[in-house]
Amino acid sequence: MKTERSEKLFEEAKTLLPGGVDSPVRAFKSVGGTPLFMKEGKGSRIKDEDDNEYIDYCMSWGPMILGHADEDVLKAVTDTARYGTSFGTPHRNEVELARLVIEAVPSIEKVRFVSSGTEATMSAIRLARGYTGRDRIVKLDGCYHGHADFLLVAAGSGLATFGTPDSAGVTEGNARDTLVAPYNDLNALERLIEAEKGNIAAVILEPVPCNYGLILPKEGYLRGVRELCTRHGIVLIFDEVINGFRISMGGAQEYFGVTPDLTTLGKIIGAGLPVGAYGGRADIMAMIAPEGPVYQAGTLSGNPLAMAAGIAALHKLKSINAYSLLDKKADYMNSLLSEAKDKYKGEFHIENLGSIYAFYFTDLEKIESVDQVRACNMEKFAEFHSRMLQKGIYLSPSGYEVAFLSTQHSEEDIFKTVDAVKKSLTEMFGR
Numbered sequence: 001m002k003t004e005r006s007e008k009l010f011e012e013a014k015t016l017l018p019g020g021v022d023s024p025v026r027a028f029k030s031v032g033g034t035p036l037f038m039k040e041g042k043g044s045r046i047k048d049e050d051d052n053e054y055i056d057y058c059m060s061w062g063p064m065i066l067g068h069a070d071e072d073v074l075k076a077v078t079d080t081a082r083y084g085t086s087f088g089t090p091h092r093n094e095v096e097l098a099r100l101v102i103e104a105v106p107s108i109e110k111v112r113f114v115s116s117g118t119e120a121t122m123s124a125i126r127l128a129r130g131y132t133g134r135d136r137i138v139k140l141d142g143c144y145h146g147h148a149d150f151l152l153v154a155a156g157s158g159l160a161t162f163g164t165p166d167s168a169g170v171t172e173g174n175a176r177d178t179l180v181a182p183y184n185d186l187n188a189l190e191r192l193i194e195a196e197k198g199n200i201a202a203v204i205l206e207p208v209p210c211n212y213g214l215i216l217p218k219e220g221y222l223r224g225v226r227e228l229c230t231r232h233g234i235v236l237i238f239d240e241v242i243n244g245f246r247i248s249m250g251g252a253q254e255y256f257g258v259t260p261d262l263t264t265l266g267k268i269i270g271a272g273l274p275v276g277a278y279g280g281r282a283d284i285m286a287m288i289a290p291e292g293p294v295y296q297a298g299t300l301s302g303n304p305l306a307m308a309a310g311i312a313a314l315h316k317l318k319s320i321n322a323y324s325l326l327d328k329k330a331d332y333m334n335s336l337l338s339e340a341k342d343k344y345k346g347e348f349h350i351e352n353l354g355s356i357y358a359f360y361f362t363d364l365e366k367i368e369s370v371d372q373v374r375a376c377n378m379e380k381f382a383e384f385h386s387r388m389l390q391k392g393i394y395l396s397p398s399g400y401e402v403a404f405l406s407t408q409h410s411e412e413d414i415f416k417t418v419d420a421v422k423k424s425l426t427e428m429f430g431r
């Protein structure tokens, strides 16, 4: 594999951008090697600056559910751009995308568009605090919600439930009002909420965590969280930035039949353009300026191009019946993977929900907690990643990240991918 041009660009990038990148995981630090500079993509395929082609499973970390350079999305964006790229005034595309989102996502009665997932979660938390008049929030260990200060908080040690800063530059003050409980442990959450009775504005979680491997909720867990929040007057926020329009058209809340008060969205609703959104109960959303006292604004919020891309994507997801299509592709992938899963039991494990996959090097046969993900062998994943890359399969460059199928991954793509998985594992385990 020739990577001269990517290497040269990366050397130059490092003199101009911190670490040579605009987002840390892109730098390949956890898998080693040089990050590849992509120059084009079509459907399931991407091509780097040295003209190597890959079947892509990073898919821009989730947004490209329809594959790269989807014709309908491209047409919507270019048609819109011809008339101007931003006005800072209301635009009809905001109204249309809002209607599509509200129709699709069960709990959303009103929605506000922003420019990233981070902005969506940050704003939803401010809204929950404004609505309840309470300061503290609960996040669950293993869920990622973007990089707002009060969400870059890790679980404290031992029995402490108060968070500790998870990044330099996050103050103790930022972390003080964020309490952390483990995901999938309803009793721990209940204890924490009981101990902080009347102080908690919101519980925020990824209904299906996808940023720390893939962890599926235990039977009844999400319903239990919902009941706890209702009982204590806590705003329940589902961060569906990845789950939304991925697990089903109505997201995890539709799939599991559990209704949050607020939902955050991003990724797929922008089809690869920068977008985020938060929405929910009309009475809570009425607290946002200019209707209410909770301030939140954005120069490029509801940007016409981003809205156009989202509109085209959501229409298409519906018209091609994307989720049953993706389920069929996943069934095919799973049927091919089952042999490897059996053969390497005790060393290698795959978790999957619909079009989301995670590859783990572990002796466990089921992953249900962050501690189990933490115990996985990430050095083995790094080796797996580079062996897959050499075989033309682009996985996200970290063992904590998931892989995504798109509607454009063909049977041939999937066959090739599983073949590469088997060959990589044989090389690694010598059998």
Ligand SMILES: *Cc1c(COP(=O)(O)O)cnc(C)c1O
Pocket (backbone or CB within 6 Å): 115, 116, 117, 118, 119, 121, 144, 145, 146, 147, 206, 211, 239, 240, 241, 242, 266, 267, 276
């Ligand atoms: C990606 C992601 C975010 C952050 O979104 P950005 O657009 O990267 O700011 C927040 N929450 C979840 C669940 C995500 O997957």
